[in-house]
Amino acid sequence: MATAGKVIRCRAAVAWAPGKLSVEEVEVAPPKAGEVRIKLVATGICRTDEHLLQGCFPNAEFPVIPGHEGAGIVESVGEGVTSMKPVWRILLCLPLHLHGIDFMTNLTPPSALHSIKYKYLRLLHSISEPQHLLPDKTTQYTVAKIDAAAPLDKVCLFGCGFSTGYGAAINTAKVKPGSTCAVFGLGGIGLSVVMGCKAAGASRIIGVDINKDKFAKAKELGATDCINPRDFQKPIQEVLTEMTGQGVDYSFEAIGHKDTMIAALASCNMSTGVCVMIGELDSGSEISIDPTLLLTGRTWKGTVLGGWKTRECIPKLVSSYLEKKFNSDLLITHTLPFAKVNEGFELLRAGKSIRTVLLF
CATH class of the missing domain: 3.90.180.10 (Medium-chain alcohol dehydrogenases, catalytic domain)
Structure with missing residues (x-):
């Protein structure tokens, strides 16, 4: 040039x-x-x-x-x-x-x-x-x-955004076909998680957000249910457990709040559930949890850019976009x-x- x-x-x-x-x-x-x-x-x-x-x-x-x-x-x-x-x-x-x-x-x-x-x-x-x-x-x-x-x-x-959310479901959680998922936060990353869960074959995808205006978009992208925590008198993790019978197979926190991170973990199946943290807390923040949430068998993990090896994987993801796979x-x-x-x-x-x- x-x-x-x-x-x-x-x-x-x-x-x-x-x-x-x-x-x-x-x-x-x-x-x-x-x-x-x-x-x-x-x-x-x-x-x-x-x-x-x-x-x-x-x-x-x-x-x-x-x-x-x-x-x-x-x-x-x-x-x-x-x-x-x-x-x-x-x-x-x-x-x-x-x-x-x-x-x-x-x-x-x-x-x-x-x-x-x-x-x-x-x-x-x-x-x-x-x-x-x-x-x-x-x-x-x-x-x-x-x-x-x-x-x-x-x-x-x-x-960043799409790759992080989509990869959190595909790479980090490794969502299995027929599973049940909960996504806390329906912004750009959370909705990308919804797309990843759908692509992985999840049978039920529950979106959780206090902004009901996001529900229509979430359902368009693959969410089967959308719930607002403010509509319930009980903790949202209890609501999700009642909705699914034993808790979700996979949960994703895409907000960055202490309470929703704990709720996302607690909403998982107590023996086999996997919770993925995506949202960013303020630097220096700490979370206190009941250790029994993990001792019973849940897995709690985080992700950076959805687990993609950027230089080799992001171009392939772009190619998938061009092939209209999502x-x-x-x-x-x-x-x-x-x-x-x-x-x-x-x-x-x-x-x-x-x-x-x-x-x-």
Whole structure:
């Protein structure tokens, strides 16, 4: 591209402190050795971005340019980069594989994962023209080449939201045909879980949310039942146990609240149930549980990006989308120009959007 090797000026959504974003111009230098510069085309607004803006991550430094769910085109590469080439279409992916470490199969200290994630959030996008990605080996694990036919304004969700929820059901829980599932939280990730449970052949999928406006979309995507905890006088885990007879086979917490995490675990079959935590608590939060919830046989586990090995699996997931094996487009409720980024966040906070995509 004509901009290769040059300093460019572009717009960025910058948070100088927790709160509102300011759209302004920033300078981006040419990529150094091991770096890649990307021209972003579209990005989804994820709940994690909102957590960052509200100051929920104490290790995150301001000012910060949030965003991690982008799709774009490689503009230029730095010295020594052989895995990426200009004009390739790519997705930005959380760095689950860093310097040969597989976060899916190795015990990595939480502080290490957190520091990687915050570094990623600080350097990545909400930029309308090319911008730096992470340097050195990290570039290799945070950029995935995808099919040139993929619509970037649709598959940007695969950089986080859709992949996380869908993979939580397919990879982490390994939902079996004929099983019963409960999904706590029917936002973008929770609805992606619903889609994953349906694809895995679950016979009953119960959506749980206090926002009844999300029920129609959940049923469209595969939920067989939808319930509002506020409609009952008893704990929701007791309601689910009564509905299913002995508790669900699989439960998923896609909200990030202490009480719903405990409720999701308690709603599982006491002997064989599997509960998957997806939602993010504020950093430093702790949960107290009755140990008998686990001693009786339940399994409690977490997931990061749905258990996908990003660089090799996300392109395959995009190919499945192109083959119409699922319709993740239904998750996109709003599409806005980049200048309306704050409007996108307001829609999220008000519970009026599932996924808002910003176009650059």
